[in-house]
Amino acid sequence: MRTNTALLSLSVGAFAIGATEFSPMGMLPEIAGSLAVSIPAAGMLVVVYALGVMLGAPVMTLLLIRRSPKAALIFLMSIFTVGNVLSALAPDYNTLLVARFITSLNHGAFFGIGAMVATRVVAKGKEAGAIAGMFMGLTIANIGGVPAITKLSQMLGWRESFFVVSLLGLLTMAALLRSLPRNMQGQELNLRRELQVLTRPAVLLAMLCTVLGASAMFTFYTYIAPALTFISSVPETQISIMLVLVGLGFTLGNYLGGVWANRSVSRTLYGLFALLALTMVLFPLMARDTVTAGIMLVIWGAASFGIVPPLQVKVMQVASEAQALASSVNIGAFNLGNAVGAALGASVLANGGDYAGVSYAGAAVAAAGLVVLRITLRRTKPQKSGSVQCTTI
Known part of the structure; x- marks a missing residue:
């Protein structure tokens, strides 16, 4: 017990x-x-x-x-x-x-x-x-x-x-x-060794993918409540229902991302980054009513959280000798992306853009993530995912 x-x-x-x-x-x-x-x-x-x-x-x-x-x-x-x-x-x-x-x-x-x-x-x-x-x-x-x-x-x-x-x-x-x-004791760290590992180009590139993935998500997610009202005419009383659907998408994506990453980290990341970009391009064009918006939010949520397990696997692979600190820093990388995304969305709105523009900006960041992902995977040898410590944003 x-x-x-x-x-x-x-x-x-x-x-x-x-x-x-x-x-x-x-x-x-x-x-x-x-x-x-x-x-x-x-x-x-x-x-x-x-x-x-x-x-x-x-x-x-x-x-x-x-x-x-x-x-x-x-x-x-x-x-x-x-x-x-x-x-x-x-x-x-x-x-x-x-x-x-x-x-x-x-x-x-x-x-x-x-x-x-x-x-x-x-x-x-x-x-x-x-x-x-x-x-x-x-x-x-x-x-x-x-x-x-x-x-x-x-x-x-x-x-x-x-x-x-x-x-x-x-x-x-x-x-x-x-x-x-x-009686549980703390853990000793070899700080010097772990800091050296974190400066490797492969580790930094993998974490940049993390930053861009989170940025793409949070550019849109930060402003999801007013965006649903502006784009999809969702009444304020139904916003909480829409957030339930987002949560279902997050849960589905977190599960599928882990399952697919066990088979191929690279293919999983390519597919989900592309899906994330695509959903944010299509959302302002297609999500014109509550039902369509709800369906697209589930797909968007799945793509957003689906990238989390394979990104964590990739960071753990390239920082295998420094997993303790790398795991913590990667959480920071996710949240740096959260901050960048929220700030980008605010910038779009502050400069005369609307919530459709916010969604398109998120799609552009996801597309940039695909480019960096390509560079990252070319610099690192393919590996099996193995048993790694999962994390979250």
Whole structure:
């Protein structure tokens, strides 16, 4: 029972982090209206969060990896909880930006250390399933948590939504305190060796693919709520339903991307990057009603999250001697892409573009990802995926 409860507590934490990372996309109109800022300015909340993850992932991991994992994870969730309370209480836009940055600092290290813990509390040979079990919390957050929080923000307000998310942080802390083994020790790192590996051109190119993939997704996803209203005439009351469909696409893509990557990392990445670009080109042209928009969002979501497992496999392949730090830095790379994508979408809108233009900009980034992917794969020898540690954005 100890193993089951330990994994459940990690999954609850992943659910909470997924809820706070992705819920602002559905709350942008409410936040913008309440704080008297534009939609592009509100989109900077996503940029700041992503930058915080990018900076916090390696720094917090290096600071805490040698500590007791139980104490480290509880400390990280305390940062999460405080950050969400500060977000709920923020009196103005700038304070909310700072609060979101504070919240983000736990993200990468929680998943990195949590994955290590997950592999320790199961029998040998079941490590991959344990990691998948933890990350299932994040995909569930996209299916149920984010739409529910979006609906709550529409009914009661965005501040109340952040308070609810902070309660998830308290719940996770209590679960971690009760379920994780007390005698689990931290992990030693050969920092010099791992930093040297991270400077290899092959590693940097693989991580650039990660950045571009996440950028393509977040150029559109950050502004999905107003985009659905503008392009597809989706009523505000149905936005939460659309987000459920996005979450289903994410879950489907995460599963299929992993299965296909076991067969061929290269073909999987080529196909999904191309599909991601294609869906964002076609969305403004075809998604003119709620039903068509819903179908296309499932496909887009599957392509967006489908690239995550094979990208992680590629990074782990080319940084095989430095997987601990590379895993954490790759989480940062995903979130750098999140920030770049959100900023690109804001730039399109701020310079007179519309939400169709935002979608086309995301498609262009995905096309650039295909070019860099081609260069990356030509510089690295094809390898079987093997058993690697999964990650998420």
